[in-house]
Amino acid sequence: MLKPGFTASAFLDWDSTQTIKHEYIDGEVFAMAGVQLNHARAAGNMYLALRSHLRSTPCQTFMSDVKLRVEAANCYFYPDLFVTCSPADRADPLIQREPTLIVEVLSPSTAAFDRGQKFAAYRQLPSLQEYVLIDTDARVADVYRKGADGLWVLHPFAKGDTVSLASLDLEISAADLFAQVTDEPVMAPQVAG
Numbered sequence: 001m002l003k004p005g006f007t008a009s010a011f012l013d014w015d016s017t018q019t020i021k022h023e024y025i026d027g028e029v030f031a032m033a034g035v036q037l038n039h040a041r042a043a044g045n046m047y048l049a050l051r052s053h054l055r056s057t058p059c060q061t062f063m064s065d066v067k068l069r070v071e072a073a074n075c076y077f078y079p080d081l082f083v084t085c086s087p088a089d090r091a092d093p094l095i096q097r098e099p100t101l102i103v104e105v106l107s108p109s110t111a112a113f114d115r116g117q118k119f120a121a122y123r124q125l126p127s128l129q130e131y132v133l134i135d136t137d138a139r140v141a142d143v144y145r146k147g148a149d150g151l152w153v154l155h156p157f158a159k160g161d162t163v164s165l166a167s168l169d170l171e172i173s174a175a176d177l178f179a180q181v182t183d184e185p186v187m188a189p190q191v192a193g
Contacts, residue, residue, distance in 0.1 A: 008074060015076075021065070024076040025121075032064075032078060038136040038181045039105045043080045045179050046103055046134070049172045050083055059085040059168070062096065069097045073121035080105045083168060086127065098127035100167050105134045119144070123152060129167035139178050 006014065011024045021032040035043075043063065050061040064078045076095070079102045084090075086098035102122055104114045114133060122131055131144040131152075141163045143155040157163045163172045 008076070011076065021078050023078060024074075025117075026074040033109065035105075035107065039080075039107055041180045042105050042134050042136050042178060043103070045177050046081055046105075046132075046172065049170065049176060050081065050101075050168070053168065053170045054083065057085070058087070058090070059083050059100070060090065067095045068099060068102075069095050070121045070125055071097065072124035075121050077118065077121070079103065084127075097125075099125060100127060101130045101132065101165060102128060103132040103134065105136060111135075130165055132163070132165070134177070136178070136181050139174065139181065141177070 005027050006024065006029055007027070008024065011022075011029060015022055015024075015029075023030050023032060047061060047063055054061060061081065061083050062079075064080050066078070066082075068077045068079055068082060069075075070077065079099075081103040082096070082099040083101040084096050084099045086096075089096045089098050104110075104118070106114055119131060122128055129146050133142045133144075135141070139159045140161075141157045143157065143163065143165065144152045145155055145166060146152050155164070157174075160174050162174065163177060164170075165172070
């Protein structure tokens with residue numbers, strides 16, 4: 001955590017001068033860490049599937065370099081991926097506010113946050129229809145879908161299942177989603193002695 005007590009506007013001013021990305025959660029600022037290769041591979045695979053599927057539509061697909069504002073929770077996040085079909089978002093060159101779909105690829109250090117506090121914030125977005133959590137270790141995905149009653153329902157996809165995204169009328173095979181994701185063990189960094 002860095003610089004506690006920022007207002008949202010002060011955060012934006014400060015963040016525009018930084019060389020690394022930060023997320024803002026109601027006055028607290030957190031530096032974003034890099035990701036492992038399997039994380040990047042799964043995110044890239046999902047991005048390619050979404051971009052290809054949405055090519056002739058007004059929807060836009062973004063990876064982790066675009067800020068998403070969650071006004072009701074007083075947060076700015078950098079989701080791994082999200083899709084917005086909003087004309088208002090299309091007109092804003094810096095910050096998006098009305099996603100239809102958000103995707104997070106889980107990592108050991110962020111999985112609990114992605115499933116808990118972050119999802120609680122995302123649920124306050126009126127435009128959001130689906131939230132996808134991808135687990136590269138288990139090769140599974142959990143899709144949370146908002147029903148007509150406003151309740152969020154979990155649609156788990158087991159290893160080998162095709163992942164269905166109702167909000168965008170898209171199905172992604174497990175082979176495509178997890179292409180080049182390997183079983184290589186995570187190596188601890190070597191320290192020169």
